Amino acid sequence: MTPPRWFALEDDGERRTLRLASAWRLPQLAEIEIALAQLALQGDGVLQIDGSALESIDSASALVLLRVLAGARRSDAAWVGFNEVDQRIVEQVRTHLAAAEPTPATRAFGPLARLGQSVFSFGSLLGGHVNFFGATLFALAELVPRPRRLRLRELTVQLEQVGLQAIPVVALVTALIGVVLTYLLGLQAEKYGANIFVVDGVGIGATRELAPIIVAVIVAGRSGAAFTAQLGSMRLTEETDAIRTLGLSPMQVLVVPRVLALMIALPLLVFVGDVMSLVGAMLIAGPMLDVTPVAFVARLREALDVSHVFVGLSKAPVFALVIAVIGCRMGMTVERDTRALGAATTSTVVQSIVAVIVLDAVYAVFMQAIGV
């Protein structure tokens, strides 16, 4: 083995001397660490560390050397020949090392405990939503005796953002859904020559189920996330606290206009979605199924009972209420660090979409039961 250039161990019978050489600094420390590991310092007799040939030592290297000495139970070694600066560094590290308390280990949880934790946190999340829902209803009820407390300006701003500005994306997506639905139904119906009945399927399917769901999912991603981000960043900058200290209610100023705006806008957007999906269906029905637009509209009048459209539209305010409550609540309760805001926004989107689909299923069963 070639003698390592960082140090040399000399033994003159009376005592052993570890002579340090060159510069002991962090960039070379990995090599030094490996070289030191092969050194046998154990045993009795006088041991001294000689720093006279050393260029410099930094605190990381001093730490490694002190740890090696401690590991060999030779912390008693004498340090000689160090210059003043290096001596101070070594002394400082030695003091810190002596004062070091073992860092408390983080508690690890078993799978059962983790399951319990997640059930518990899901429960408290739901409980928090219900609580916030109640507070929102209360704030809405406050408006009944005093309607002038409603912030009309904020409401119109929100209506523009969640309603008007969402029209292009809603129209595009629902039109394409209409096209796809017609195409899929048409493939089957053509085999039986039942082309015209595609209109029945698309008309009922789109207006009763698909348009409300698709539009609600788009709005959850667009406006629900926006609510959380807006309210959450206002909380981070203490704007919500400022609103409170000015004697205003954040529920009235921030939450109620958003909830109302979404409850007004979503049914309108669903109606846009209904129309656009039928337009999309009509456009593809001509070239693919030989159903002319005139025939399409005529068949639609017979096949699509208006009650289907109303069932679809009646879900929209419920979806809107759930999306707005989740979005606002996640924003108002975001913790005060930047990472939490991103997590809350993502969580809002996931929660709202899941909630919308669950509600839709409940709705379908309920409607079946009452026979609409």
Place this chain on the structure above:
Amino acid sequence: MQAGPVIEVDGIVSRFGEQTVHDGVSFTVQPGTLVALIGGSGTGKSVLLREIIGLQRPTAGRVRLLGTDMLSASEAELDAVRRRFGMMFQDGALFSSLTVAQNVAVPLREHTRLSPAVTDALVALRLQQAGLPADAAQKMPSELSGGMRKRAAIARAIALEPEVLFLDEPTSGLDPITARAFDQLVRSLVDDLGLTVFLITHDLDTLLGVVDRLIVLGGGHVLADGTVKEVMDVDDPWIREYFSVRRIA
């Protein structure tokens, strides 16, 4: 170790559109000293600091940090210099998804090949050097107070044993007692570890207590440069007003 000056700033001009922030700023900083940069709001202290560490380019002039020309250096050379200085940002800029200990370990994991045991021991040493209690190691940055967060940021900045440490307003937002303890911490880094520290501050007590040298920025130039005592005697309206607060008290 650096033989010549650690920081050399020569004829820096910084212009943003119509507005000229620096109009020929020059100074040098010698190794092993604690230097403070002061100046009124809008005199471009932070801009100058960002220009020295290469986060921003001046319109004209020359910056040498640890002997490397920061304006003409290649990305590889800049990387090499980046390992030799540490920077503490005003609010700490700790990574919020990592614990304090993980934050300090980031530069060590990235730039060294030390064994995990030594890395852990070194992280513990850095936290101690920064004056943090052992139980702070496993906390998230959001659970720390302002003073603790600044200490954690120092611990991360000195993780790689840099030769120069830059501090942006290290005592702002701290109570006087914590701030003085922080001053002592910075002083001990210079005295015990042989670091060069360059800091921006508004804190008069920091200047009077621990600083070796003071550079005053104003009107796009260096208004004064010297020990605190020397600077106090400079005849300039802004400097007179700045120190008069303390003279009355």
